[in-house]
Amino acid sequence: MVLSEAEALARLEELRRQRDALERQIADLLLYLDLGRRLGGPSVPVPAAADAAPQMDAPAPPPAPTPVAAPVAATVAAPPAQPPARPERPPAPAFPDPAEDPAEEAGLSETVLARRYGRAVIEAALAALEEAGRPLHASEILARIAEQGFSLPGQDPVAALNTRLWKRSGPGGPLKRLGEAVYAPADAEEG
Known part of the structure; x- marks a missing residue:
């Protein structure tokens, strides 16, 4: 052929x-x-x-x-004092430092590591929005996730975060864009 x-x-x-x-x-x-x-x-x-190159001939369905x-x-030993008003979202995982576990990180490409970090940034942003209970501007979100140790590259980190949030605010995404750089969780009630 x-x-x-x-x-x-x-x-x-x-x-x-x-x-x-x-x-x-x-x-x-x-x-x-x-x-x-x-x-x-x-x-x-x-x-x-898991770190080996996948075969393209017969893609297997991902495990559940x-x-x-x-x-x-x-x-958990003691129940919380008050039941949460919303379902709790697990805390955003911090981006693992390659120096902490070089054996695990050694087989991952920079692209995979960058995607992992990007997902962690979005999860941290969602957690910040859930914690605030209201829509936030990208600069407010950045301030909250920076407290958790996240950082974004470039001369304007707010613009970098806004771009990431904007890309995830489309149909089916976890966020919705309410205005210029203002976001809320996609499942939040509109009011």
């Missing part, structure tokens, strides 16, 4: 999209496992094959994640 140049380029682009999707799924699962470990859930060994919240709730 001989492919034309256009067919070869189209196939190459399709394979790149598949690879990106797999990298996102791997990063999500690694982040999920890391969050589970931080919250004290059951320890699950990460197989070395196991809920971590139930074991965490069972280990």
Whole structure:
């Protein structure tokens, strides 16, 4: 079978999209496992094959994640003084420092690490919005997540955060944009 140049380029682009999707799924699962470990859930060994290059011939469906919240709730000694008004969102995981666990981070590409950090920034922003209970401007969100140790590159970190939030505020995203750099969780009631 001989492919034309256009067919070869189209196939190459399709394979790149598949690879990106797999990298996102791997990063999500690694982040999920890391969050589970931080919250004290059951320890699950990460197989070395998770860092290996995925095969493109037969993509397997991603494994269904196991809920971590139930074991965490069972280990809490004293119930909270007041039941929360909203469902609690787990704290945003801090971006792991490669110096802390070089064995785990060594097999990950810079792209995967950057995506992991980007997801953690969005989770921290969502947590800040939930905590505030009202829409926030990107500068307010940045101030709140900076207290947790997050930082954004560039000369204007507010603009960098606004861009990330704007990209995640589309249909089906976790955020909604209410005005110029003003965001609220997508599931928040409009009023």
